[in-house]
Amino acid sequence: MHIFKTKKELQKFLLSFTKEEKVGFVPTMGALHEGHLSIVEQSKKQCDITICSIFVNPTQFNNASDLDNYPNTLKADLEKLEQLACDIVYTPTIADLYKNGEKAKEFDFGTLTIGMEGEFRPGHFNGMATIVEKFFNIINPTKAFFGQKDLQQLQIVKALAKQMESDIQIIGIPTIREESGLAKSSRNELLSTSAKQEATLVYKCLKYCKNNQELAIPTLEKYIQEQFKNNTHFKLEYIDFVSLNTLLPITKWEAKNQNAICIAAYIEGVRLIDNIIL
Numbered sequence: 001m002h003i004f005k006t007k008k009e010l011q012k013f014l015l016s017f018t019k020e021e022k023v024g025f026v027p028t029m030g031a032l033h034e035g036h037l038s039i040v041e042q043s044k045k046q047c048d049i050t051i052c053s054i055f056v057n058p059t060q061f062n063n064a065s066d067l068d069n070y071p072n073t074l075k076a077d078l079e080k081l082e083q084l085a086c087d088i089v090y091t092p093t094i095a096d097l098y099k100n101g102e103k104a105k106e107f108d109f110g111t112l113t114i115g116m117e118g119e120f121r122p123g124h125f126n127g128m129a130t131i132v133e134k135f136f137n138i139i140n141p142t143k144a145f146f147g148q149k150d151l152q153q154l155q156i157v158k159a160l161a162k163q164m165e166s167d168i169q170i171i172g173i174p175t176i177r178e179e180s181g182l183a184k185s186s187r188n189e190l191l192s193t194s195a196k197q198e199a200t201l202v203y204k205c206l207k208y209c210k211n212n213q214e215l216a217i218p219t220l221e222k223y224i225q226e227q228f229k230n231n232t233h234f235k236l237e238y239i240d241f242v243s244l245n246t247l248l249p250i251t252k253w254e255a256k257n258q259n260a261i262c263i264a265a266y267i268e269g270v271r272l273i274d275n276i277i278l
């Protein structure tokens with residue numbers, strides 16, 4: 001496994017590959033868990049060379065303490081990637097990617113950034129798109145892989161690739177879950193055993209909607225809000241039924257697999273997000 005700390009070294013190395021070789025790119029912020037590893041595995045299956053980046057991107061944090069508390073587990077991350085035989089890891093410093101004092105670029109993703117994370121984490125998607133655009137320009141992969149757990153991010157990255165008029169294929173990888181249904185996340189490690197158990201409510205609600213799709217959306221929405229109200233440990237931030245293409249709220253189901261239900265909720269002060277596509 002080759003580890004590069006600068007874009008210059010990485011790009012020099014990438015010159016040794018032919019145009020026919022498919023390059024897969026998996027961007028991460030480290031603290032790798034099984035969800036990330038399944039994305040790397042997919043890239044390995046679909047591409048000839050897999051590059052994983054580990055970079056905690058400062059411009060996508062709208063909360064300074066969230067950035068300060070972000071886990072740094074580089075040694076363990078590298079071991080996990082080595083075990084998967086990931087070909088290249090790019091672990092840049094801030095100075096390798098940002099000019100001194102550089103801020104996030106302003107993007108326009110239309111309706112995609114209005115609600116959900118766009119509403120509750122102002123500036124987050126400009127920061128995320130700023131760094132992803134930089135990575136795409138440095139690496140120019142054949143395919144870039146993103147987890148479906150961050151559904152809004154995935155849809156925005158697809159829009160970004162279009163805006164860049166790039167041929168990079170954006171591939172969404174299904175969420176990996178604990179046996180209990182809880183979506184794998186680095187944040188789960190911050191939960192007590194009992195909170196981890198209670199956190200399964202999020203996926204239970206999503207599954208309830210899947211199994212009761214004959215009910216009207218407002219009825220399902222009310223049901224979920226009640227489930228969270230009845231659980232005093234949880235604070236529901238949003239439950240949104242949206243159209244997959246626009247991410248705008250819907251009150252009636254669209255065609256099969258064109259609807260998403262997205263939830264963000266706090267338990268023990270930890271923010272969990274999850275979604276289901278129906």
Ligand code: PAF
Pocket residue numbers: 027028029055057060128131132150153
């Ligand atoms: O999903 C993430 O971990 C980040 O938003 C990403 C895509 C690596 C950009 O910093």
